[in-house]
Amino acid sequence: MDPMAERPELGPRKSAVLRAVVEAYVRSGEPVGSETIAEHAGLGVSSATIRNELAALEELGYLSHPHTSAGRIPTDAGYRHYVDSLPAGGRLREAQRRAIAGYFAEVMVDLEEVLKGSVQLLSRMTQYAGLAVPPNASDEPLVRLELIDMGPTVLILAIGQHGRVDKRVIDRPEHLDAKILADAEVRLQGLRGLTYVEAQARLLQLAAEASRDQHDLLLNVAELLRTSTQGERASHVVMGGVSNLADEAQQMRRETLRRLFETLEREQEMLHVLQDVSSTQGDLAVTIGGEHPSTGAWETSIITAPFKTGETTIGTIGVMGPTRMDYLSAMASVRAVAKRLSELATELDQ
Amino acid sequence: MDPMAERPELGPRKSAVLRAVVEAYVRSGEPVGSETIAEHAGLGVSSATIRNELAALEELGYLSHPHTSAGRIPTDAGYRHYVDSLPAGGRLREAQRRAIAGYFAEVMVDLEEVLKGSVQLLSRMTQYAGLAVPPNASDEPLVRLELIDMGPTVLILAIGQHGRVDKRVIDRPEHLDAKILADAEVRLQGLRGLTYVEAQARLLQLAAEASRDQHDLLLNVAELLRTSTQGERASHVVMGGVSNLADEAQQMRRETLRRLFETLEREQEMLHVLQDVSSTQGDLAVTIGGEHPSTGAWETSIITAPFKTGETTIGTIGVMGPTRMDYLSAMASVRAVAKRLSELATELDQ
DNA sequence: GTTAGCACTCGACCGGGCCGAGTGCTACGT
């Protein structure tokens, strides 16, 4: 059956059976049979009845069969139905709650550092890989722009409201002297308070009007602001606990694993995937296996949540694990960490 | 035989046979038999003679036997002898030479960026993982120390001679006002030209003499300089092409692979390994498998070379691959890249 | 609609036989 096809509502018992299959399979990693469910799921029916339900669920595309005499494993659609039927508020275990509280209690003020710590926290809590996309600088107001003469080179510094520091080293222009530098710095002072994007636009104007000597200098400053807000170096992905994937992926083929690790090294590609995957409304986005071509190829699922200052989403954090994942607890972890991050970011923003 | 034992010089033919075994095994990955060597190594003797030599080499601990009727594979000691007998000047293939020249022709001025690019270059050239340890800030002179009032927080900036920028965000001290800040900045100006370590020591003195209000501020600056020159955040490892290892490690056990990837995520541990491994005199350091406990556990070898400004070593760059590695070409690549890096660093230093 | 019963399917596992690579030894030649 087409994995993307619309599927009818399931009756309550079918749902329960599907849920039991998913949970048993996530725990054991073995295809699960009718007997197991009849015994442990507490539905009060015999294995024969379960078998009928299983056959129906398979017909509907929620389950599949490695071979005739094996148990069932969930398809991506099966996981999807399971996830959608999950209660919104998954519970954290006490230890996890404490780990989060402990981490955020002694957190420093630099958001980039906090994110590194957060993805590691998430990866330890879930045993999957942690991922985060830090805020983009575009709308951060500039508090300073500086030109620093370093002899053979000139260092350009941009400092943002929230502690962000971007730099660019350029070769010293030939005719540069103290006066030109001072003049340029005066112009740059006028840009304080503008955001990175606004300042960049303004700089292009200024450069057009400026004298030859300053022209290049100002363009270089604009270029710094540009590369800080867009393109390769501006946006990156923070990752942690990636080795957990090598662990969990026991039944993955080697080839799949290699491709996964290869892509994890290409930040820009990961960034795109994360952007696709987290473009949802609610507080949690779950992408399961083949629902996204990339994650499908790696046989993984991604759970993300946005973090915000006030109402504005400024970044994304989440985990990535095998499709055979403990969604309930992973979702609870991601939600909790994102919530704390939002509180922290909102506080920092004031 | 004890793998660390001293071994006698080998006769020229034994050396040739060992060399043939290593090279055939590196190419094919299969244990190599006497027949293969007799045919391809051009020694002009029969396979029976080769067998005698092989038995002798095994007795000496240079080769081993997966089982009776299999060919030989080199031990770590075998690789070691092979590497030591290698001509010092391995040749680069023309394509590799061009890749290096091309990269360094369009390189930017920021050393950290250059290193990122260099390890990727190395990993592409060798198909192994690239590693580098960037220079430590300790002996870099400071060109600026700044305190920037950002409302609820204060940003401390340290800018080094070579374009290094370190920052630290602290909560705004309660009684801070413009005057205190200005006073502190005046004191900081006096530190220009000192190195990170010198400035740090001086700051501790200044803090002791300073007024209450400035005391904490100056201590925080000292703390920034401290964390920038030592400890967790100061020194890190630049890595690239790590996924190549998942590739090459075909015959590695899964468990080994997982442990390897786990450690690769722990920068400080990698840093120690690299420091151990590269503490040699000459221009190239090669550590093979069990010669270092860590690399032994991962069944890998590491080749490193220092890069320098003038005569002073400022950092290390190299590759890491399976013990079954093409040492000759990897060594040539590392040597060549380190040489270019040294030239670049020396140039930047003026 | 549910259940019990049962034949059937298919992978996992085991043991045996065969094959072939490659050794190690011995006896011979130079």
Next chain:
DNA sequence: ACGTAGCACTCGGCCCGGTCGAGTGCTAAC
């Protein structure tokens, strides 16, 4: 003393067939 030819021997890899057991799917009865 060293190199070589010959040959028995070893051992992993592979294929085959048989057995086992989990789990299905169907049917007939409740």
